[in-house]
Amino acid sequence: MINIENLNHHYKNKSQEVLKNINLHIRKGENVVLIGSSGCGKTTLLRSINRLIEPVSGSIHINGENILKMPIKKVVRIRGKIGMIFQNFNLIERDSVLKNTLNGRLRHHSSLNTLFGRFSTQDYEIAKQSLKRVGLEDYENERINNLSGGQKQRVAIARTLSQNPDIILADEPVSSLDPKLMREILELLNNICLEKEITLVTSLHFLELAKKYSSRIIGMRQL
Amino acid sequence: MLKKIKQNKYKGLLIGILIIIIYYWAIKGTNTSPVNFVKGLPFMYDFISRMFPPDFSKLGLFLLKAIETLQMAIVGSTIGALIALPLSFLAARNIMHNKFIYHITRTFFDICRGINEIVWGLIFVSMVGLGPFPGVLALAAHVTGALGRYFSEAIESVNPETIRAIISTGANKLQVIIRGIIPEVKPSFINYSLYYLENNFRAATVLGLVGAGGIGMELLTSMKLFKNQEVLTILIIMVLMVLLIDRFSAFIRKKVLKLEKIE
Numbered sequence: 001m002i003n004i005e006n007l008n009h010h011y012k013n014k015s016q017e018v019l020k021n022i023n024l025h026i027r028k029g030e031n032v033v034l035i036g037s038s039g040c041g042k043t044t045l046l047r048s049i050n051r052l053i054e055p056v057s058g059s060i061h062i063n064g065e066n067i068l069k070m071p072i073k074k075v076v077r078i079r080g081k082i083g084m085i086f087q088n089f090n091l092i093e094r095d096s097v098l099k100n101t102l103n104g105r106l107r108h109h110s111s112l113n114t115l116f117g118r119f120s121t122q123d124y125e126i127a128k129q130s131l132k133r134v135g136l137e138d139y140e141n142e143r144i145n146n147l148s149g150g151q152k153q154r155v156a157i158a159r160t161l162s163q164n165p166d167i168i169l170a171d172e173p174v175s176s177l178d179p180k181l182m183r184e185i186l187e188l189l190n191n192i193c194l195e196k197e198i199t200l201v202t203s204l205h206f207l208e209l210a211k212k213y214s215s216r217i218i219g220m221r222q223l
Numbered sequence: 224m225l226k227k228i229k230q231n232k233y234k235g236l237l238i239g240i241l242i243i244i245i246y247y248w249a250i251k252g253t254n255t256s257p258v259n260f261v262k263g264l265p266f267m268y269d270f271i272s273r274m275f276p277p278d279f280s281k282l283g284l285f286l287l288k289a290i291e292t293l294q295m296a297i298v299g300s301t302i303g304a305l306i307a308l309p310l311s312f313l314a315a316r317n318i319m320h321n322k323f324i325y326h327i328t329r330t331f332f333d334i335c336r337g338i339n340e341i342v343w344g345l346i347f348v349s350m351v352g353l354g355p356f357p358g359v360l361a362l363a364a365h366v367t368g369a370l371g372r373y374f375s376e377a378i379e380s381v382n383p384e385t386i387r388a389i390i391s392t393g394a395n396k397l398q399v400i401i402r403g404i405i406p407e408v409k410p411s412f413i414n415y416s417l418y419y420l421e422n423n424f425r426a427a428t429v430l431g432l433v434g435a436g437g438i439g440m441e442l443l444t445s446m447k448l449f450k451n452q453e454v455l456t457i458l459i460i461m462v463l464m465v466l467l468i469d470r471f472s473a474f475i476r477k478k479v480l481k482l483e484k485i486e
């Protein structure tokens with residue numbers, strides 16, 4: 001499903017290598033957790049997979065296609081099937097829960113439809129189902145800035161779910177939540193991916209959580 | 224900064240002397256003197272006393288002209304905002320990666336903004352003749368530059384992580400702008416636009432002085448004919464209108480911002 005070979009990366013204006021000769025094969029439906037100290041390159045690795053970052057060299061095959069060697073138009077199409085969850089939720093704070101969730105459906109629409117805020121009834125159905133799955137069906141019209149951290153991350157999961165993804169990349173999805181919520185959110189994410197056979201790659205700080213919520217742990221260390 | 228000044232005893236003295244020199248130079252250059260001011264007081268008294276009582280015989284005309292001024296501000300601000308809106312995306316570093324287009328647009332904004340409304344008024348009056356229309360163009364030109372600059376700065380300050388989240392859903396660039404950036408910048412866009420509407424009304428009252436329509440033109444006429452009592456009437460109307468517009472705009476802004484929930 002995800003096949004990373006000889007991946008190297010260092011940021012411009014910095015000579016220090018962040019990723020050095022990474023080789024990693026992740027099978028379909030696997031639940032992999034990346035673990036490692038702050039600054040070891042977890043975010044960099046995850047963002048290479050959907051090419052939010054352009055790695056310096058190497059290859060990342062997703063379903064047999066090298067995402068690092070394709071035109072940006074195609075990258076955009078592949079990204080649509082890869083959900084991403086962030087530590088700080090990264091929602092549009094002033095928009096409603098439903099509107100944020102609908103953003104997961106953008107790839108099915110033209111710019112013109114988006115300009116006029118048009119979505120199909122199917123989109124609304126999918127978005128509402130996603131919200132129901134994360135337990136926020138009663139919050140559709142609530143603004144994000146009125147929600148708690150746990151609720152925000154649920155919205156982010158619903159947005160990702162609306163994409164109908166094959167892969168979810170979750171970058172420290174629970175680092176800004178309290179311990180009880182950490183388990184709740186990881187549990188939810190795990191169950192969803194299990195149900196829908198979604199490949200899940202998560203980065204975490206705590207080994208204990210990683211042991212409980214993964215089928216494989218990959219340790220990373222700073223170079 | 225403060226530490227450094229303390230470290231260097233003479234630096235403070237030097238800066239003090241420099242400030243005194245600058246003021247001396249500027250006051251000398253402008254003939255500013257309290258003596259001249261006192262000498263002028265009798266003339267001022269004479270000028271003001273001949274304003275009373277205000278002459279309201281042309282009140283109707285003046286009010287019409289005041290309304291024309293308001294109309295100029297509305298149309299000018301709107302045109303300026305509408306031009307600035309799309310262009311501001313070209314002048315935002317996080318959207319526009321083509322440095323050439325970025326700098327061209329920035330420079331365009333700087334030129335528009337750098338030239339004062341009155342100067343724009345002079346330019347447009349010589350291009351399209353007297354009346355409110357060159358006034359509208361003058362306001363629009365200046366506002367395009369000012370709002371363009373503020374808009375593009377608002378766009379640049381959107382959290383890149385929020386933008387990344389929309390990109391990660393597989394949205395195209397236009398969709399990222401529409402769903403990721405516009406909702407984030409909307410309140411400040413509205414806020415700046417209303418502020419400039421208010422500002423433009425004040426600017427429009429003086430535009431008449433260069434023949435670009437509105438109440439300022441009446442002011443100029445009355446002054447030239449030494450009709451000081453009419454001048455007073457016009458000044459009263461101007462002040463009242465400005466006060467009214469300020470209040471109204473503050474009220475609207477508060478409403479809008481409340482709606483957008485930014486405290």
Ligand SMILES: Nc1ncnc2c1ncn2[C@@H]1O[C@H](COP(=O)(O)OP(=O)(O)OP(=O)(O)O)[C@@H](O)[C@H]1O
Pocket residue numbers: 011012014018036037038039040041042043044045
């Ligand atoms: N945009 C960037 N420009 C330059 N250097 C960067 C950039 N992003 C990350 N780095 C550097 O690359 C290294 C790896 O960063 P990365 O964010 O991938 O680590 P991480 O494992 O996700 O850390 P954390 O657990 O704190 O999130 C760090 O040394 C960081 O300073």
Ligand SMILES: [Mg+2]
Pocket residue numbers: 042043044171172
């Ligand atoms: Mg990180």
